[in-house]
Amino acid sequence: MTINGWIQIALFCAVVLALARPLGGYMTRVFTGERTVLSPVLASVERGLYRVAGINSAQEQHWLAYALSMLAFHVLGFLALYALLRFQAVLPFNPDGQSAVAPDLAFNTSASFVTNTNWQSYGGETTMSYLTQMLGLTHQNFLSAATGIALAVALVRGFARASANTVGSFWVDLTRTTLYVLLPLCMALTLFYVWQGIPQTLGGAVEATTLEGAKQTVAVGPVASQVAIKMLGTNGGGFFNANAAHPFENPTALSNFIQIVSIFAIGAAMTNVFGRMVGDERQGWAILAAMGLLFLAGTAVVYWAESTGSPVLNAFSLTGGNMEGKEVRFGIVASSLFAAVTTAASCGAVNAMHDSFTALGGMIPLINMQLGEIIVGGVGAGLYGILVFVIVTIFVAGLMVGRTPEYLGKKIEGREVKMAMLAILCLPLMMLGFTALATVVAAGLAGPANAGPHGFSEILYAFTSAAANNGSAFGGLSANTAFYNTSLGLGMLFGRFFVIVPALAIAGSLAAKKTVPASAGTFPTHGGLFVGLLVGVILIVGGLTFFPALALGPIVEHLAGGLGQTFAAGG
Amino acid sequence: MLNQLRPALVLLIALTALTGLAYPLAMTGIAGAIFPAKAAGSLIERDGKVVGSSLIGQSFTSDRYFHGRPSATTAADPADATKTLPSPYNAANSSGSNLGPTSAALAERVKADVAARQAENPGRPVPVDLVTASGSGLDPDLSPEAVLFQVPRVSKARSLSEDRLRGLVEAQVQDRLLGILGEPRVNVLALNLALDGLGSK
Numbered sequence: 001m002t003i004n005g006w007i008q009i010a011l012f013c014a015v016v017l018a019l020a021r022p023l024g025g026y027m028t029r030v031f032t033g034e035r036t037v038l039s040p041v042l043a044s045v046e047r048g049l050y051r052v053a054g055i056n057s058a059q060e061q062h063w064l065a066y067a068l069s070m071l072a073f074h075v076l077g078f079l080a081l082y083a084l085l086r087f088q089a090v091l092p093f094n095p096d097g098q099s100a101v102a103p104d105l106a107f108n109t110s111a112s113f114v115t116n117t118n119w120q121s122y123g124g125e126t127t128m129s130y131l132t133q134m135l136g137l138t139h140q141n142f143l144s145a146a147t148g149i150a151l152a153v154a155l156v157r158g159f160a161r162a163s164a165n166t167v168g169s170f171w172v173d174l175t176r177t178t179l180y181v182l183l184p185l186c187m188a189l190t191l192f193y194v195w196q197g198i199p200q201t202l203g204g205a206v207e208a209t210t211l212e213g214a215k216q217t218v219a220v221g222p223v224a225s226q227v228a229i230k231m232l233g234t235n236g237g238g239f240f241n242a243n244a245a246h247p248f249e250n251p252t253a254l255s256n257f258i259q260i261v262s263i264f265a266i267g268a269a270m271t272n273v274f275g276r277m278v279g280d281e282r283q284g285w286a287i288l289a290a291m292g293l294l295f296l297a298g299t300a301v302v303y304w305a306e307s308t309g310s311p312v313l314n315a316f317s318l319t320g321g322n323m324e325g326k327e328v329r330f331g332i333v334a335s336s337l338f339a340a341v342t343t344a345a346s347c348g349a350v351n352a353m354h355d356s357f358t359a360l361g362g363m364i365p366l367i368n369m370q371l372g373e374i375i376v377g378g379v380g381a382g383l384y385g386i387l388v389f390v391i392v393t394i395f396v397a398g399l400m401v402g403r404t405p406e407y408l409g410k411k412i413e414g415r416e417v418k419m420a421m422l423a424i425l426c427l428p429l430m431m432l433g434f435t436a437l438a439t440v441v442a443a444g445l446a447g448p449a450n451a452g453p454h455g456f457s458e459i460l461y462a463f464t465s466a467a468a469n470n471g472s473a474f475g476g477l478s479a480n481t482a483f484y485n486t487s488l489g490l491g492m493l494f495g496r497f498f499v500i501v502p503a504l505a506i507a508g509s510l511a512a513k514k515t516v517p518a519s520a521g522t523f524p525t526h527g528g529l530f531v532g533l534l535v536g537v538i539l540i541v542g543g544l545t546f547f548p549a550l551a552l553g554p555i556v557e558h559l560a561g562g563l564g565q566t567f568a569a570g571g
Numbered sequence: 572m573l574n575q576l577r578p579a580l581v582l583l584i585a586l587t588a589l590t591g592l593a594y595p596l597a598m599t600g601i602a603g604a605i606f607p608a609k610a611a612g613s614l615i616e617r618d619g620k621v622v623g624s625s626l627i628g629q630s631f632t633s634d635r636y637f638h639g640r641p642s643a644t645t646a647a648d649p650a651d652a653t654k655t656l657p658s659p660y661n662a663a664n665s666s667g668s669n670l671g672p673t674s675a676a677l678a679e680r681v682k683a684d685v686a687a688r689q690a691e692n693p694g695r696p697v698p699v700d701l702v703t704a705s706g707s708g709l710d711p712d713l714s715p716e717a718v719l720f721q722v723p724r725v726s727k728a729r730s731l732s733e734d735r736l737r738g739l740v741e742a743q744v745q746d747r748l749l750g751i752l753g754e755p756r757v758n759v760l761a762l763n764l765a766l767d768g769l770g771s772k
Contacts, residue, residue, distance in 0.1 A: 007751055011751065072576060125664065125665070134592065134595040135592060138591055142586070174586075178586055183590065186594070187594070196609075199609070199611065199612040201612065210623055210629040211623075212629075212633055217663040218623070218662040224598065240707075241665045245705070246709065247707060247710070248627070251626050253747065253748050253752040257752050310673075312672060320698065323703040324668065324670065325705070327712070328705070328754060328756050329712050351706065353668070353669055454672070457671070474669070560673055561673045569675075
């Protein structure tokens, strides 16, 4: 670890914090339907969309109608993407002649992009036509991100309103998020990324003759426009197989810095949106503080572990920490920081191969996802994820003092706690259940590339990433098989919608409640005690659930590696 | 559910056209007009022929060139499409090794590479990036230490003085951005192009 390394991490945190309030203020105006600086340009487009779609923008929806609209939209989006993948060979914008995508891979990819996971069982440059990348994947990057934000806003309205029947209109939230937030930011980011060297072209792969006379085929494409939304929308699906480690997806230290900032930007700003909409910005800062504590602790461990390196390799005459799977232009600190950010935020892009991290360095990304993607989290998803934990925390606090718990003037009762537990329990069921299945059937055991405990980690990481809608991988796992494509696809769908629907139910139930004025007995939820309690609940729930599985994977691998033990694949 | 269908269908089609076609195509047009060389992939030409991209590493095996990092990329086996063969710096199929910290295969590979590198430079510890595969398999860079480590070999193969080569390398070092972001690095392709330029003088 170096001073410069810590300065890079501190600079990152400072920029994210500085952006949270202005971006939060802008987004609050967008979600409450006020005029913004972009209204003169976009208001007519917005009105036109509503007219054609038959949407009355003034009409709000009950939480059930909101959920049904969201589901209807996703079913159609899923089918459209599946069809596009199956027919890409006969459609235009396919200069490199990619063939149709196989049914199991098309199912997995559709589930993956519709749920904002962007798990990739395929290598982009060897599988997808430019039309698929743009019309199918770039487009779902926008819509799955916009959906996550819309749902979080609906839940926030539940807290902010009293004796109300409705939580907003899904169609309006979706449209306004796409038009006013995602699209303009992405246009600016695309140009910035091209300036840094990311290609943006419809021409096919380039044939080069290297200095030593060999042929090199250089894959290019409309990359920058996809990278912009992939990071900002915490999608993470790469244009190329190597994702943000590929020099064409992330060419410089500056492009890397802007990419990690844009992963966190909207998620951090959403806590400010929450604070503003419930009328007390301190409530948002308290939640961001809890996220920040968990994030810094995780980042410090990854950075320490990767700087220390693997004992097995350190036995040879080498300088420096662990560079296997990392790029020189990022080095150890920017790779460690990226890994912590991308898994904390449900993004899943990678600028280094997590599979080749040290045992403990690779365990932190796993834990970040297992805690439920609530450390900043996916755009929107992180906020509704952590609010679910807030409800449990408030409930626990209420039990300790024997009072009916309240949060922001709302009594938290049986229904909210049940729904919160439903959302929280869904993830471990998917992550651990499917991992257990994969370790006993031959089709699952055929997947890992590494032997020993690391092979188990590869399987655990895959299902954790899928259910948490992250999308990063221990890439050695051969996941493009019928078994993994199907089971991971199911994990993603359950992990997304079995959290969303309970969260919306909570929103509906809270919105209908009266507001109770704060009294001397009210537990203040903007102070250090609350932040500490929230962090404690998150760690205890996560720890109790996942420690046994982690002990079988990264922890035993760390101990074995410390003794110099290695594992041979196929041995 | 039926009254949800019209808004769902119309918004899906309209937003697909907007974000999936209009946005990337407009950005392709604008980017191509403002940054034509970068939008096309930062290609480098020598004597009218494309020799590579300044952002993409390429394989160097001759003693007369500085070598890049090991690359774990593969290509389909022409004899059997279900299998793959090692194909370093295959810029049409990026990937890392994905070998874990307790992998015997990784330990053997690094051990062999360390031994081979130390033969050029006996007794000196090897810079770690010179014997570890990059994440993309296309890393265009090396740390300055890893480049300087190779100076004795290139000096012998080219009959150029080590001092002259060191000067060439130092001129090619890119420092951290503003002294803060990223790591110091040397682009291997640019260095080798400069090296060829030196030889012809």
